[in-house]
Amino acid sequence: MRVSRDQAAENRARIIEVASQQFRQKGFDGIGVADVMKNAGLTHGGFYGHFASKDDLIAQSCDAAMKRSAEKWSAIAQEEPEVALAAITSSYLAKNHKGDLANSCTMALLAPDIARQGGAVQTRFTEGTKRLLEILSDLVPGRSKAKKRQKALATMAGLIGAVVLSRAVDDPEFADEILDAGQAFFGSGKPADEI
Numbered sequence: 250m251r252v253s254r255d256q257a258a259e260n261r262a263r264i265i266e267v268a269s270q271q272f273r274q275k276g277f278d279g280i281g282v283a284d285v286m287k288n289a290g291l292t293h294g295g296f297y298g299h300f301a302s303k304d305d306l307i308a309q310s311c312d313a314a315m316k317r318s319a320e321k322w323s324a325i326a327q328e329e330p331e332v333a334l335a336a337i338t339s340s341y342l343a344k345n346h347k348g349d350l351a352n353s354c355t356m357a358l359l360a361p362d363i364a365r366q367g368g369a370v371q372t373r374f375t376e377g378t379k380r381l382l383e384i385l386s387d388l389v390p391g392r393s394k395a396k397k398r399q400k401a402l403a404t405m406a407g408l409i410g411a412v413v414l415s416r417a418v419d420d421p422e423f424a425d426e427i428l429d430a431g432q433a434f435f436g437s438g439k440p441a442d443e444i
Contacts (some may be wrong), residue, residue, distance in 0.1 A: 263290070263291075264286065265291045265306070268280075269310035271285055273314070273358045283328075304370060308369050311370060312373040315381070318381060319381055319384060323339060325337050326387070333388045334389060334404075338431070339356070339436060341408050342431045342435075344428055347415055381405065385399050408431060414427050415427045
């Protein structure tokens, strides 16, 4: 039975969304194509009508997740321009995100896996990271474009690191302390010696 173009596009979008969530929960090797298709409510046989390979799906799902993050950060920055950096930091380091892997940041969960993937996966991830960096570069203080970019890179790395550490420790109070420190340090936009 043939599906309409609109239905095929909806199916493809659903596969990408489900795969993106499943990859964040279980890693790229922790979920197979058959399980992704089953969780999307579709048959395994239809996969290759949408994607050339699992690597193609991984690249597409990373791209979609990174675009959603950029849209979220942009929306926060537009809603609260005076405190945009603090608002993004607060949202990113929210304590309720610690256990919500399916809807969490691709960078914090999958960067090591992506480094091993290479190819289109790594290219899409790089493009997405640069989009997020542009948003932060506009928000951090600095005297020059180069200094702002440098601070934005450090901020991004610090935010990701805080999330990774908070998830890795087995002490909930310590995990919260890590997130709180990240919010105080990166959300303020001030130099470290002024915090």
